[in-house]
Amino acid sequence: MHIGGTPMSRYAASEIEPKWQQAWEQASVFTATRSADKPKYYVLEMFPYPSGRIHIGHVRNYTMGDVIARYKLSTGHNVLHPMGFDAFGMPAENAAMASGGHPKTWTYDNIDTMVSQMKPLGFGLDWSRMFATCDPEYYGQQQALFIDFLEKGLVYRKNAVVNWDPVDMTVLANEQVIDGKGWRSGADVERRELTQWFFKISDYSDELLSALDGLDNWPAKVKLMQANWIGKSRGLQFGFDLVNGPAGTPQIEVYTTRPDTLMGASFIGISPDHPLARQLEADNPDVAAFCQMARKGGTTEEALEKAEKLGFDTGLRARHPFDAAWELPVYIANFILMDYGTGAIFGCPGHDQRDHDFARKYGLPIVDTFLPLEGEIDIQAAPFVPLKTEKVRYTRLLAGPEVQTGDQAVNAAIDHCEANGVGHGVTKFRLRDWGLSRQRYWGCPIPVVHCDSCGVVPEKKENLPVTLPDDVTFDVPGNPLDRHPTWRQCSCPSCGAPATRETDTMDTFVDSSWYFARFTAPRASTPTDMAEAEYWMNVDQYIGGIEHAILHLLYSRFFARAMQICGHLPAKSAEPFDALFTQGMVTHAIYKTTNAEGRPVYHYPEEVELREGRGFLQDGTEVDIIPSAKMSKSKNNVVDPVQIIAQYGADTARWFVLSDSPPERDVEWTAAGAEATHKHLGRVWALSDRIAQMAEGGEGAADADLLRAMHKTIQDVTNGIEAFGFNAAIARLYAFTNVLAKSKASKQAQRQAIMVLAQLMSPMTPHLAEEIWQMQGGDGLIAQASWPQADPAMLVDESVTLPIQINGKRRGEITVPTDMDKAEVEKLALASDAVQRALDGAQPKKIIVVPGRIVNVVI
RNA sequence: GCCCAAGUGGCGGAAUGGUAGACGCAGCGGAUUCAAAAUCCGCCGGUAGCAAUACCGUGCGAGUUCGAGUCUCGCCUUGGGCACCA
Numbered sequence: 001m002h003i004g005g006t007p008m009s010r011y012a013a014s015e016i017e018p019k020w021q022q023a024w025e026q027a028s029v030f031t032a033t034r035s036a037d038k039p040k041y042y043v044l045e046m047f048p049y050p051s052g053r054i055h056i057g058h059v060r061n062y063t064m065g066d067v068i069a070r071y072k073l074s075t076g077h078n079v080l081h082p083m084g085f086d087a088f089g090m091p092a093e094n095a096a097m098a099s100g101g102h103p104k105t106w107t108y109d110n111i112d113t114m115v116s117q118m119k120p121l122g123f124g125l126d127w128s129r130m131f132a133t134c135d136p137e138y139y140g141q142q143q144a145l146f147i148d149f150l151e152k153g154l155v156y157r158k159n160a161v162v163n164w165d166p167v168d169m170t171v172l173a174n175e176q177v178i179d180g181k182g183w184r185s186g187a188d189v190e191r192r193e194l195t196q197w198f199f200k201i202s203d204y205s206d207e208l209l210s211a212l213d214g215l216d217n218w219p220a221k222v223k224l225m226q227a228n229w230i231g232k233s234r235g236l237q238f239g240f241d242l243v244n245g246p247a248g249t250p251q252i253e254v255y256t257t258r259p260d261t262l263m264g265a266s267f268i269g270i271s272p273d274h275p276l277a278r279q280l281e282a283d284n285p286d287v288a289a290f291c292q293m294a295r296k297g298g299t300t301e302e303a304l305e306k307a308e309k310l311g312f313d314t315g316l317r318a319r320h321p322f323d324a325a326w327e328l329p330v331y332i333a334n335f336i337l338m339d340y341g342t343g344a345i346f347g348c349p350g351h352d353q354r355d356h357d358f359a360r361k362y363g364l365p366i367v368d369t370f371l372p373l374e375g376e377i378d379i380q381a382a383p384f385v386p387l388k389t390e391k392v393r394y395t396r397l398l399a400g401p402e403v404q405t406g407d408q409a410v411n412a413a414i415d416h417c418e419a420n421g422v423g424h425g426v427t428k429f430r431l432r433d434w435g436l437s438r439q440r441y442w443g444c445p446i447p448v449v450h451c452d453s454c455g456v457v458p459e460k461k462e463n464l465p466v467t468l469p470d471d472v473t474f475d476v477p478g479n480p481l482d483r484h485p486t487w488r489q490c491s492c493p494s495c496g497a498p499a500t501r502e503t504d505t506m507d508t509f510v511d512s513s514w515y516f517a518r519f520t521a522p523r524a525s526t527p528t529d530m531a532e533a534e535y536w537m538n539v540d541q542y543i544g545g546i547e548h549a550i551l552h553l554l555y556s557r558f559f560a561r562a563m564q565i566c567g568h569l570p571a572k573s574a575e576p577f578d579a580l581f582t583q584g585m586v587t588h589a590i591y592k593t594t595n596a597e598g599r600p601v602y603h604y605p606e607e608v609e610l611r612e613g614r615g616f617l618q619d620g621t622e623v624d625i626i627p628s629a630k631m632s633k634s635k636n637n638v639v640d641p642v643q644i645i646a647q648y649g650a651d652t653a654r655w656f657v658l659s660d661s662p663p664e665r666d667v668e669w670t671a672a673g674a675e676a677t678h679k680h681l682g683r684v685w686a687l688s689d690r691i692a693q694m695a696e697g698g699e700g701a702a703d704a705d706l707l708r709a710m711h712k713t714i715q716d717v718t719n720g721i722e723a724f725g726f727n728a729a730i731a732r733l734y735a736f737t738n739v740l741a742k743s744k745a746s747k748q749a750q751r752q753a754i755m756v757l758a759q760l761m762s763p764m765t766p767h768l769a770e771e772i773w774q775m776q777g778g779d780g781l782i783a784q785a786s787w788p789q790a791d792p793a794m795l796v797d798e799s800v801t802l803p804i805q806i807n808g809k810r811r812g813e814i815t816v817p818t819d820m821d822k823a824e825v826e827k828l829a830l831a832s833d834a835v836q837r838a839l840d841g842a843q844p845k846k847i848i849v850v851p852g853r854i855v856n857v858v859i
Numbered sequence: 860g861c862c863c864a865a866g867u868g869g870c871g872g873a874a875u876g877g878u879a880g881a882c883g884c885a886g887c888g889g890a891u892u893c894a895a896a897a898u899c900c901g902c903c904g905g906u907a908g909c910a911a912u913a914c915c916g917u918g919c920g921a922g923u924u925c926g927a928g929u930c931u932c933g934c935c936u937u938g939g940g941c942a943c944c945a
Contacts, residue, residue, distance in 0.1 A: 051945090171943075173943040174943055225863050225939095228862050300942080508945070547945085549863075550863095550940060551941095660871050665865075686898095731881065735881080738882095808926040813878075847925090853878090856925055
């Protein structure tokens with residue numbers, strides 16, 4: 001092999017890698033083609049946000065997908081493995097605010113950079129299908145989808161709360177609210193209502209829940225998280241009559257999942273946004289003051305749950321439905337959200353921690369409705385909250401037997417209440433409709449027009465895309481679309497009169513809820529092309545972070561259903577992802593010192609010298625090492641793959657990110673690990689070089705051993721890849737490399753072994769694999785060669801070594817023929833030294849023989 | 860606060876309920892070398908012991924089992940998510 005006239009005598013990744021990348025491109029190896037002669041396989045990694053530089057976590061994510069893509073290609077599939085960018089979102093606007101650029105320029109520059117960083121990694125991607133969600137060609141089709149959804153009744157408007165910064169006069173994202181204050185202004189954030197657009201995902205609550213059962217190749221934890229998120233519950237909805245309610249409000253409607261605790265009720269709580277609270281607020285300044293205070297803080301469930309529980313006694317009293325003489329106080333409480341249930345609850349302090357805290361704070365009675373079957377408890381000190389499946393003894397029984405489980409009691413209570421005309425049993429879901437309105441510039445414009453005479457009218461499809469104006473500035477807070485001099489002005493699509501455009505843009509989750517479908521026909525003039533979608537859908541293997549377990553995946557499942565109803569996806573794609581794999585993060589130690597003011601200072605890995613587990617700066621200062629932290633720009637612990645590739649090559653980076661940790665777990669990037677990987681790849685190269693120069697020789701006795709090891713390796717590595725056990729597969733490749741390096745087999749056998757090794761390595765280290773293939777005179781490209789098959793006959797061992805346990809502890813071993821029957825094994829085991837010594841003449845109580853695994857003698 | 864995970868040598872980790880620590884890193888010893896780098900060979904959980912071996916050991920505490928890293932229950936710690944970060 002000669003490159004540039006210099007004979008190559010060592011592993012030179014920088015020379016090998018561009019060469020093979022070019023060869024793959026020339027042969028269009030990874031261009032996805034539709035054809036009837038082969039089965040298709042669609043592998044997709046969650047597309048990246050164009051933050052500016054790729055990150056070692058991206059390398060890991062895309063390498064996993066690439067392993068699958070290359071493996072499936074070699075097993076005879078038409079593979080679709082596309083890449084794109086999730087390109088709308090806040091960071092682009094933040095960058096524009098910080099440095100005065102334009103979100104569009106920033107985003108497209110970042111995309112260019114990231115593509116140029118990804119290409120040298122040699123991913124088998126079909127780059128011809130690339131798009132960014134901020135391309136008007138993409139978001140225009142998204143607008144068409146929105147209009148279709150609107151026609152099908154899947155989109156509507158209603159009021160919803162947002163984080164409002166009263167100083168900057170702008171809506172804040174949850175991450176822009178820090179400890180209840182605006183991130184820039186520092187002002188106390190308020191919850192304020194705005195009219196916003198919603199997708200009716202709640203129409204699909206039951207279906208999105210029940211269809212989880214069919215997702216056999218999804219992680220159980222993801223399905224469980226989604227099921228809990230959807231949160232189907234059965235409960236009782238009923239009204240408390242108000243004793244002294246204001247005009248027009250005779251009742252408060254509440255929803256409870258624990259109607260069996262109704263006899264332990266001690267107060268009624270309503271949300272500060274409840275119509276009754278609003279009514280009282282209008283003419284009582286004290287109520288108004290409380291409500292205003294209660295609306296402070298962010299909108300997240302976490303903020304609400306962690307906030308101090310506060311209540312305001314309205315002075316209103318409600319009558320208990322089963323005891324006309326029993327009156328309960330009505331409180332406005334800051335922890336009750338208008339979005340959940342009816343925005344009103346009854347509190348039962350005996351059996352709920354939050355209600356207990358509230359009752360103690362406001363001196364409300366705490367009574368039990370049930371007690372444990374055994375033991376004493378002090379209900380005043382702590383609430384009694386057993387699992388609903390546990391049997392308890394009811395002390396204030398509403399319905400059913402005295403001793404029953406919570407679940408039984410709830411059902412009995414619902415039946416009893418219905419029979420007595422107190423409300424009715426209802427099934428509710430925790431899942432709320434998906435608010436998609438964002439009061440921001442860098443997103444997909446919502447394609448509707450507000451007309452004085454026609455109301456809210458969808459834009460005509462022939463006028464799509466409704467594009468974002470380029471002439472905007474970010475020097476003042478708020479939505480630039482709102483203050484743009486002309487952009488809003490348009491004519492009504494219905495009557496032609498002057499009208500104004502909607503200035504809300506879409507949540508970026510909308511962009512990522514259908515990109516997988518768009519990849520099947522990225523240039524189509526409709527959202528999808530049904531022939532292409534029919535062929536390529538569904539995604540056979542989807543790979544991404546566990547952080548997307550709920551929102552992105554749930555929204556995509558909803559979108560697939562909605563698109564199907566509108567004729568943009570085939571019926572089989574209601575569940576678009578056949579298999580899901582959630583990978584872990586790449587972490588890296590943080591090196592920290594403290595400056596004179598006591599502030600932490602973070603140091604880049606290249607500034608730190610490691611000696612015996614301690615780290616030092618060049619001037620000798622010791623640094624604190626915080627191990628395994630999520631990579632974060634602000635902590636200076638981000639490892640740049642570009643540097644790694646420059647130093648060691650793409651194959652080293654690819655192999656290392658897969659080898660060191662199970663894919664679902666976080667991996668710690670270490671410089672030493674990368675160095676070791678590079679050495680190993682060099683050894684494999686040298687091994688191939690040595691074999692190529694070996695003299696031809698006759699078949700030796702060592703050939704059979706080598707080939708037996710080879711077939712076992714084929715089996716283990718194939719299984720490893722199929723099961724996402726990349727680290728275990730790589731461990732087998734290390735082991736086989738060691739066997740081959742020490743083998744005394746003939747050249748013929750060694751050549752066969754190194755070529756199979758190259759094939760097995762090719763999904764992980766495709767460039768090195770091609771190089772070895774070529775050195776050994778393989779036909780064509782290894783990327784297009786068929787995956788090796790393990791010969792079952794070569795996988796069977798003649799004998800097996802069984803450990804012998806005595807009372808569960810290993811005390812010896814015997815080697816027996818693999819097919820020896822249980823009785824024989826038992827006899828041999830009993831005769832063994834270890835057992836004889838332990839028995840000392842006595843009889844064993846029991847002998848367990850697990851064929852091929854173990855013998856346990858119980859004495 | 861609620862939901863979901865994870866925790867195994869100095870480090871990353873392996874292990875269909877069946878020999879805990881495969882494989883790799885670091886370390887130690889040796890070969891090679893004038894020397895080093897590179898490479899190769901060997902050792903490598905803890906305690907005791909010359910050794911054979913024994914005891915202990917998979918975050919903590921219980922339990923199920925002939926047998927538990929693996930299953931059950933209760934904790935602790937760390938991570939992910941909590942609907943406007945993506």
